[in-house]
Amino acid sequence: MSAQKFLDVEGLSLDLGGARILEDISFSLEKGRYLGIIGPNGAGKSSLLKCIGRLIKNFSGRVSLEGVPLSSMSERALARRIAWVHQTGSDSLPFTVREFALMSRYPWQKAIGGETAEDRSIIDRSLETADVADIADRQLNSLSGGERQKALIAAALAQSTDILFLDEPTSFLDYRHQVETLELIERVNREQGMTVLLVTHDINLALHGADEILAIKKGRMAWKGKSSELLEEGLLEEIFDTGFKSFTSDGQLMPYVAPGGLVR
Amino acid sequence: MKRLALPSLFIFSLAVVVVAPFMGMQNIALSDLFGSADENLIRIMWDLRVPRVLLGWITGSTLALCGLIFQALFRNPLASPDMLGVSTGAAFGAVVYIRTGIVFSLFGAVSGLSLAAFAGALAATFAIYAAGNLRRGGMSEATLLLAGVAMSFLFGSLNMIIQFTSGYIDTFRMMRWSMGGIQAVGFGPVLATLPALAVIFTVAFVTAPELNLFVCGEDIAASRGVSVVRLRRLLFFSVSVVIGINVATCGPIGFVGLLGPHICRKFVGTDHRKLALASLFFGGAFLVLCDTAARILWSPAEVPVGVLTSFIGSIFFLWLLVRGRR
Numbered sequence: 001m002s003a004q005k006f007l008d009v010e011g012l013s014l015d016l017g018g019a020r021i022l023e024d025i026s027f028s029l030e031k032g033r034y035l036g037i038i039g040p041n042g043a044g045k046s047s048l049l050k051c052i053g054r055l056i057k058n059f060s061g062r063v064s065l066e067g068v069p070l071s072s073m074s075e076r077a078l079a080r081r082i083a084w085v086h087q088t089g090s091d092s093l094p095f096t097v098r099e100f101a102l103m104s105r106y107p108w109q110k111a112i113g114g115e116t117a118e119d120r121s122i123i124d125r126s127l128e129t130a131d132v133a134d135i136a137d138r139q140l141n142s143l144s145g146g147e148r149q150k151a152l153i154a155a156a157l158a159q160s161t162d163i164l165f166l167d168e169p170t171s172f173l174d175y176r177h178q179v180e181t182l183e184l185i186e187r188v189n190r191e192q193g194m195t196v197l198l199v200t201h202d203i204n205l206a207l208h209g210a211d212e213i214l215a216i217k218k219g220r221m222a223w224k225g226k227s228s229e230l231l232e233e234g235l236l237e238e239i240f241d242t243g244f245k246s247f248t249s250d251g252q253l254m255p256y257v258a259p260g261g262l263v264r
Numbered sequence: 265m266k267r268l269a270l271p272s273l274f275i276f277s278l279a280v281v282v283v284a285p286f287m288g289m290q291n292i293a294l295s296d297l298f299g300s301a302d303e304n305l306i307r308i309m310w311d312l313r314v315p316r317v318l319l320g321w322i323t324g325s326t327l328a329l330c331g332l333i334f335q336a337l338f339r340n341p342l343a344s345p346d347m348l349g350v351s352t353g354a355a356f357g358a359v360v361y362i363r364t365g366i367v368f369s370l371f372g373a374v375s376g377l378s379l380a381a382f383a384g385a386l387a388a389t390f391a392i393y394a395a396g397n398l399r400r401g402g403m404s405e406a407t408l409l410l411a412g413v414a415m416s417f418l419f420g421s422l423n424m425i426i427q428f429t430s431g432y433i434d435t436f437r438m439m440r441w442s443m444g445g446i447q448a449v450g451f452g453p454v455l456a457t458l459p460a461l462a463v464i465f466t467v468a469f470v471t472a473p474e475l476n477l478f479v480c481g482e483d484i485a486a487s488r489g490v491s492v493v494r495l496r497r498l499l500f501f502s503v504s505v506v507i508g509i510n511v512a513t514c515g516p517i518g519f520v521g522l523l524g525p526h527i528c529r530k531f532v533g534t535d536h537r538k539l540a541l542a543s544l545f546f547g548g549a550f551l552v553l554c555d556t557a558a559r560i561l562w563s564p565a566e567v568p569v570g571v572l573t574s575f576i577g578s579i580f581f582l583w584l585l586v587r588g589r590r
Contacts, residue, residue, distance in 0.1 A: 050483075053487065054486075055483055055486050055487060074489075074491070075486065075489045075490065075491040075492075076489040076491075077489075078489065079487060079488050079489025080489070082487070083487070084483070084484075084487035086481070086483050086484060086487070088481070088484075091480070091481055093480050094479065094534040095476070095480075095534060095535075099535070100480075103473065103476050103477055103480075103488065104488055106473055106474075106477060106488040106489055106490065107488060107489035109473065159488065165487075
């Protein structure tokens with residue numbers, strides 16, 4: 001038993017409609033770390049994140065935070081620890097950026113009584129951090145994909161948690177907004193010490209800021225380790241069932257990975 | 265303009281409730297009540313018109329609030345309280361009561377017809393809940409909605425079978441009941457429905473933050489700390505029982521629960537705290553206006569108010585939609 005265990009997942013399995021979605025996943029993560037969860041489509045990455053964050057509850061196994069099982073915490077108590085940036089795509093969110101950030105203060109608010117001065121200053125700071133203060137009064141539905149994603153991250157920050165979960169946060173974004181979003185997530189991790197769990201099918205994205213990588217294949221844990229070790233010979237081919245080429249260019253810390261032909 | 269929307273709706277609602285009792289087959293002036301003290305006019309005013317206007321207001325507000333809650337709960341702009349089989353369940357109770365020909369009342373105050381309708385509504389509610397809950401992992405909105413629609417058709421067909429096998433007079437009574445109507449002699453019906461309105465308004469107003477999150481999606485609500493299953497159960501049962509009480513008193517009245525909340529959204533936006541107040545003010549005033557028109561238009565005959573709510577309401581809503589496009 002290591003003393004520094006923060007987030008701990010033990011033997012997590014999930015069945016949905018008779019099909020095994022996740023099989024015996026166990027890992028732990030230290031406080032303040034940034035974990036990228038990667039794997040091909042349908043591997044069970046999003047389901048894993050939802051089980052850990054208890055948006056899916058009927059799984060078997062144990063998830064605990066600082067030794068306390070999450071199943072023993074109330075929804076509200078959990079929402080004070082974990083904030084989510086969901087894969088909302090084009091779902092209608094009929095509120096302004098600021099309204100949505102205020103709604104995300106829900107776990108801290110009393111049943112009756114509106115916005116407090118504390119809420120206001122936390123929301124202002126979050127909008128500032130995510131660089132969306134200038135569009136605070138715009139409708140979320142009217143924003144471009146990149147602006148919208150930053151606004152959703154701002155709302156998650158306004159929730160004042162120490163853990164951030166993101167599900168495919170860059171899938172609908174162009175390159176510039178991908179980079180901006182990734183830098184924002186990295187900044188939040190490095191400067192505010194938030195523990196980050198990010199699900200993506202894009203390896204480059206995971207390599208960008210993540211300290212550690214967890215690879216899922218067909219519902220099983222395929223690999224876990226430091227992100228710098230991910231590019232070792234044959235590993236990616238095995239996870240994604242396709243060939244890969246790596247590039248390293250000057251001034252770029254991380255190698256860039258590109259698929260290079262199917263493995264037969 | 266949006267800042268003034270709520271105060272305006274409040275004043276509009278108050279004005280409608282104050283003015284409507286003076287209008288009717290025979291218009292009554294304020295001086296008639298105090299000056300000459302005509303016994304008949306005073307009785308028409310206090311025994312018939314005032315209770316009727318109040319009952320209309322309570323019913324309209326209740327329907328709009330229930331529609332508001334259901335549309336947020338099912339994240340479906342077409343959800344309405346009459347869709348979930350509660351109304352057809354109530355109709356089934358009423359139809360069975362009329363068919364069996366038993367006549368009874370509770371303490372002489374609540375009619376047997378109302379009691380039977382309420383029992384039908386409750387039966388439908390529990391049947392839907394049981395059906396929606398059969399699958400493991402609780403009820404999803406989609407399951408619940410489908411169970412409701414199926415239940416609605418089931419009771420609907422049972423109603424038609426009973427109507428088909430009944431005599432002319434019974435069938436007419438059944439049909440007339442199913443058109444809905446605001447009828448009150450004295451304050452009994454007002455007192456029966458007012459607590460239901462108080463309950464559903466409190467529920468809508470207090471759970472407004474949860475409803476706001478709910479319209480953004482179940483995952484977003486859950487990740488912000490809303491206990492989704494408990495809230496869904498609370499909303500489903502409170503709306504069903506409240507609608508049951510109301511339908512038992514006034515029969516099914518269409519449209520207000522479906523389009524009332526949409527009209528309110530046009531005025532005050534998407535925040536459910538404002539929407540709860542707007543639905544309370546607008547729903548009530550709208551139904552009183554329709555009912556007053558129903559009393560006057562073909563007087564001395566009365567049009568069933570449900571016919572007018574649908575007619576006036578759809579035209580009004582279409583106008584709002586077209587205007588919003590420009």
